[in-house]
Amino acid sequence: MNTYLIFALGGAGLCGIGLFGFILHDDLLRRLIAFNLLGSGTFLILVGLAQSGRGGVDAVPQALVLTGIVVAVAATALTLMLIRRWTQLSQQSHLTEEDE
């Protein structure tokens, strides 16, 4: 049980928590936050797993995650814009569900 594996498992827990929040909430902002948690968990798993298998620093997954973090922030900004537009148009902050 080394440091890397502990954090990989922590990332797995974070993924589960993110999925839990994503299903639980109707509110779009909360869903966005939950989705971000899911993303962070994935990043932790990627780096933690690669380094625990190798027992040392592995630059390749780190570079991948670095790219991923920047893209995740841009996606968050875009999603916030979508949420605002939706709120503006429909006057509510969650999606309507017609089939319920």
Place this chain on the structure above:
Amino acid sequence: MESFLPTLLLTSLQGLLLISGGVLFVVGSIGLLRFPDTCSRVHALTKADNLGLGLIVLGLILGTNSLGVALKLLLIWLLVMFASTLSGHLVAWYACYHPAEKPLPQEPSDD
């Protein structure tokens, strides 16, 4: 054997500085927790914590033998002091100039 005493002295001084810095952080947090309103809480944030960080930085500087690292640590301390001055000022400004924002019941709160 000559270098023994100064090393011991240095290490104990460093330990003292680091631990008292940590204690000051705790004191600042207690202040943040116990003070009654926003404007007085700014004190805890900007005074005790910056002193605590300063002591920790001093302790770490004593432990290094590289000038670059020491200068960088000092720079970080100065930046944190400046930044917390600015943010403390802004938060207090916000809190005192917009007391109309105060109403608590609007904010859904569960405590």
Place this chain on the structure above:
Amino acid sequence: MIWVYSVTLVLLLGSLLLGLIRIWRGPRLADRLLGAQLLGTTGVAVLLILAEWQLQPAARDTALVLAMLAMMLAVALVAGRHKSRSS
């Protein structure tokens, strides 16, 4: 030397927990942001100690970034407030 670092880290952790309680209680957004600022300063201290402990000099750069960017939240708080009032 290691035990000094550990004791300091434990103290910083205690400070972090106390700050969390303030953020939890609020009651205003300004109080919560004050708590976040406090934790930012604590984070800088933790990073500096980790840099020494783990022999990871880049942690000092991270502390530098954190120190420079920690006040943006306070500015955002004030700026947003002012704009929404003026418009």
Place this chain on the structure above:
Amino acid sequence: MIDLLLVCGLWSLALTTLLTPNAFRALVFFILLGLLLTLVWIRLDAPDIALAEAALGTGITGVLLLDTLKQQPQHALLCVHRTRIFWAVFSGLSLTLALSWALLQAPAMPIALDQTLTAQLDASGVSHPITAVLLNFRAYDTLLEIGVLLLALFAGQGLHERQHPLEQLSGAQLHNPFLRASLALWLPGMLLLATYLLWAGAHQPGGAFQAGAVLAAAFILMHLCGLALDAQVSQHLLRIGVLVGFVLFLVVASSSMLAGQTLLTYPSAWAGELILLIELALTFSIGLILFSLFTLNHQMRKESA
């Protein structure tokens, strides 16, 4: 020990963020989660990611969310159906368990990419392995990444249809003398920090992504203080700045084809210089793209107000 504490802290902060009914509390806890993740990345020996997380988490994501949250109508936790809570808990738990099981079962990795990397590092023109991966060995990913950022920006511009006159953009000024005075000290400091990170990227943690994030934070700070960049600089210049990273990268990448090599091969004599040039352009573009995404968000608020 400290690792277990960090993981517990991560989980409890994440759960609090999701479950607390107060939206502002959730926001501040989410920002703290970013801070804790920075510490985790340092513990994981990934200082590059820690730098990016610190810059993006506090400088951009936090500000964006704070900006949005003040506009959105607030409401408490919705009373959801019992079955939905059950499904949420069930799927969260099963995902965690499945992932943990997979992690513990993971076989040893047969391919040793890191050894190949160390062997080839001298040929890349830089001495920091992560920069070498990002801009030389896996430059294709980075090219696509800046393309994705551009796409996000274009989608955002498509979302808000009305073009604002410039007077409206410059916005209200903050009447705080101290803030305005300290800005004169702080902005050059941030630019200096971005330059330092860019320069450091060649041989130690740092690089275009972190520098771009700090640059974007500097632009956002200017904007928040009433010095709107898009009112000072012409729109065309901004557009060029947004595109320059992608275009330069593409030009350098494809010019190697003229010399009869495959796409994205640098001439090994000046690989270092080329990488620095591309990184400079990338820093500008990433900073401007993130900043433009922020201002688009900001302007949508004005429309709704």
